Amino acid sequence: MNSQKRQEKESAIIDAAEAVFQAVGFKNAKMDDIAKAAGITKVTLYSYFQSKENLYLSISYRAVNLLTKSFGDIVERNHHKPRLEVVLQIVESFMDFCSQNFLYSEALLDYFEMNRSSDSGKDESKLTEAVIQSNYYKRIQEIQNEPFKILAKEVAKGQNEGSILMKVDSMLYTLHAWTASLGYIKIINSTGTPTIFNIDLSKLKQMNLKLAEQILLGKIELGEGPI
Amino acid sequence: MNSQKRQEKESAIIDAAEAVFQAVGFKNAKMDDIAKAAGITKVTLYSYFQSKENLYLSISYRAVNLLTKSFGDIVERNHHKPRLEVVLQIVESFMDFCSQNFLYSEALLDYFEMNRSSDSGKDESKLTEAVIQSNYYKRIQEIQNEPFKILAKEVAKGQNEGSILMKVDSMLYTLHAWTASLGYIKIINSTGTPTIFNIDLSKLKQMNLKLAEQILLGKIELGEGPI
Amino acid sequence: MNSQKRQEKESAIIDAAEAVFQAVGFKNAKMDDIAKAAGITKVTLYSYFQSKENLYLSISYRAVNLLTKSFGDIVERNHHKPRLEVVLQIVESFMDFCSQNFLYSEALLDYFEMNRSSDSGKDESKLTEAVIQSNYYKRIQEIQNEPFKILAKEVAKGQNEGSILMKVDSMLYTLHAWTASLGYIKIINSTGTPTIFNIDLSKLKQMNLKLAEQILLGKIELGEGPI
Amino acid sequence: MNSQKRQEKESAIIDAAEAVFQAVGFKNAKMDDIAKAAGITKVTLYSYFQSKENLYLSISYRAVNLLTKSFGDIVERNHHKPRLEVVLQIVESFMDFCSQNFLYSEALLDYFEMNRSSDSGKDESKLTEAVIQSNYYKRIQEIQNEPFKILAKEVAKGQNEGSILMKVDSMLYTLHAWTASLGYIKIINSTGTPTIFNIDLSKLKQMNLKLAEQILLGKIELGEGPI
């Protein structure tokens, strides 16, 4: 099978896996069922993905790629607009992407969770052997920071061009925007409903965006600390 | 064995389980090893916790309890101080608690992840049978919102007493503070190191706190949306 | 507790055990249930009977005793009648005893089955450790042959007094009567119904008795072999 | 694996199980050891036999089959001889088969013991859940009466052709022969030695056969009862 065919088949398998993981969750998903859903045998499934974890990581990988692409598209589509706007759009799209793709956002978070590193490099003690061997685990490490980098770059550009006026270090701000989004996603994912404690979650998103805007415009006194 | 003795023994078992989960992670942990660590047999272990998942949930339960207690202590210790300060302390302690207790924060996040509910009540399709049967899964649901409620209450009090000046609805703000903390925790947990992208994570925390203060003091224009 | 009291309690426990074994069979019977049925705790049960097998053997023991007593009574009650008649009555009572006491007959057969001996003494390789230690296992061995001996003795007496005319060795005949009865019991016990293959089992009993009578009266040519 | 291969493997496993049961008895036999003896894993063992009891019943099943085959062979080999002789040979072969195959005869007796039926159909109250689910338990019920039927048929033929002269109903006689054999087997199995009470067990067998011959030849007055 030539490389392209293989790519396509691999992709089709991931599609099937996504459907199964989506329906019953990682733990309950059986490799048997995924193989069946993909219309192949378990052995073939294993010839593509060497472990269940690797298969799951392929979804994380896809998620990072989609996110990267999404961020990249925003940058490209708005190359003539002020970076301030681009940054806000990216942040919003991050939140939207995740709230619209439960599986992708979970896969993303799960990856970052498993990928925990310690002072002395990767902390492999909690990793399954299957993860350590996983080729997607390796591949995803190469691209894991892409979305973050795109965002950080736009922030820096904005500071240079003057549309972003805050005094905060661009990396620190990006990190902050990232965590704010992650927290939002975590809440969205722990809820299935559009409201929680009678609060419409869209209001939460709006608040996050408004806050981002204020920070970026330098309207907020953030003291000595963060700069 | 009277109820108290049983409580103590159960607690001692959870101690042992924490040590094992901490050391090798949930997946790699063997019930046999946990039993051994607790100085009991596997069967006894099962007589206390009906499944590995239930045992893990007991740690989530403990985490929620500790967090609740921590929040409650702050409230009590500072009953004479302005609520603004109390709220900021709670937020800070949340971040500190989690960054200092990897296992607890993970157990907390894992619980909220699995506990996802849908419009039509709990979405059990992704739960393991073991979780559905888990008594700790039931118990934790009764207290899961306690920490959040404490925080929300202090925010509301602050608005009443005038130390908190923002125009934002107290629940919405609390939710925002909650997500900001969760995001911070998620990043802390995905990292083992005190810095990421050359950014000292303590700076991120400071930024979060400064931001919280500015919001609470009503220094930020959050527009119509969130109010 | 004095010896008599203990005897009585032990007996009451066996009563309870009989009821449980009768109801659900040896394998399905739980020591817990037996203790409950006897109105005592498991530990007390164990202080009387050191193992489930020993408890079961106490029923075998009781069965052998009852059988011995039954045979003895017949002998006594009919000391003035011809031995031929006594022998026939014993054989009949054996069959009746067993068909009326499923549990006793099974316990009897089970004991003889487990007690299998080899050329080099007892074949303990298939015995459970529990059986080897069982005190009832020891006690029953002392009396296991009593019923057989009574029968054999009456046969021999009958030959001496002339009411029994067969030429067959009394021990051989007794053994034969014994096996015929055992086979009958086995069939009775494997059936719960009074008929099998449309044959009324009482007819089978009648045939066995008629045959016994003919043999004892020397009406049957048994050739050189058995004598 | 085609059906035949599976049959062969299943058969090989039963071979191994026989060896283990033979050596240490049912209770002492461990599934692990049987698997090891068969050169497979426990899981594979379970994929063939769903429980230890089912595995044991497969031996009962094999025993019934072997007995049926043995009886059938005798009938075939002697189709030109008088049925009287065939019947006697069958009875003798039954006794020999069992005395030469301790495990088979025990498995046979155990099956009949557990299979006890009541007026209202099978009496399942004493059966283990494992037995109720056992596929061999189902299969053996279909063939359990085959050996008996063969014997009964030859007796009836003998009466028709005139080599068997007794007035007794053929079914009743067959049942009697059956019980006599079972009793003999029971004694053989409860003994490991060739003698008991100084009686050579072969003499017992001879006596049984001589008796059978006399009955079949109508030499014995069995009265009104049985006919």
Added chain:
DNA sequence: GATGAATGAGATTTCATTCAT
């Protein structure tokens, strides 16, 4: 001797993963 808890041994199950054809 009574009680409730714990032990130990082994049966059974579940699945991801691998083997053999």
Added chain:
DNA sequence: AATGAATGAAATCTCATTCAT
């Protein structure tokens, strides 16, 4: 690459038996 069977590791369960108080 496809198929069905097998493996291995660990979870879970059952129960007779024992311990501690």
